[in-house]
Amino acid sequence: MTSHFLPLIGAQPQEREDAARNRHLLLDAAALLVAERGVDAVIMDAVACRAGVGKGTVFRRFGSRSGLMQALLDHSERELQHGFMFGPPPLGPGADPVDRLVAFGRARIAIVEVQGDVQRAAEDSREFRFAAPARTLSIAHIVALLREANVDGDRELIAAFLFATLDAALLLHQIRDQGIPVDRIEESWTDLVRRLTRN
Structure with missing residues (x-):
């Protein structure tokens, strides 16, 4: 919950x-x-x-410009938050926590693909990069899912490491510069989550 x-x-x-x-x-x-x-x-x-x-x-x-970039992202972030807090499974409540974590990463990857340049511009600001409310909330959500999935260890750091793989600049580099297909990134995210949560 x-x-x-x-x-x-x-x-x-x-x-x-x-x-x-x-x-x-x-x-x-x-x-x-x-x-x-x-x-x-x-x-x-x-x-x-x-x-x-x-x-x-x-x-x-x-x-500032970075404030404007952040506001542009706000709408899609609100939709994602509403989805994982109140929406239908597997992103929303009611699904297995591992399935929800997989769905969360896939939803975040979809946002980056559509709005990646704006997201990267917003993240480039030191003011927002690591203290952004969206990042804080996303990591708290991942921590809650890890706890529900009975993952041991320092869940806050594990959540931060997981979220780092969804960084806009990294994903854009993989998609545009390295030519990695989005579906391959999504499958790798799924594999990472399932390996990490395997009991």
Whole structure:
């Protein structure tokens, strides 16, 4: 049971209607820039211009480019979190913990494949890389599954080591530079989890 991990990362206090509208407008503009020109095109000036607002609005809303990158990831992270906390098995509650851990890794790999450049840009920030709420929550989820699967040892470190294999920069290097097919990475993740959890 993982409900004690709430609230979801990126959960925002209730926003004024105009503030929420501006946030969505800016994130839509940033997402369009990524789709059209790649992640390097997502600079504060370009986002402001595309959204039809002043650059100061972007800085006030997100603080920095890395903050904007993190916000772009927020939606998919929320969906993944909702899936492993409340969704149907095998990702969600009700499945065997080993099957859930396999499903978690596969879901994270799918996010990297679709949004890898944005995720890597967000992770490049020292401010977010190891203290990001999404990383903390994911590792806590892995620890809970390892405990439920009766895996011995230092579960927090084992969880951190497992999560390191799902690092966006590493996965993109494997997929793009080494030409490793995504399904091979997914199968290797499954094999790693099953070997680690074998009693």
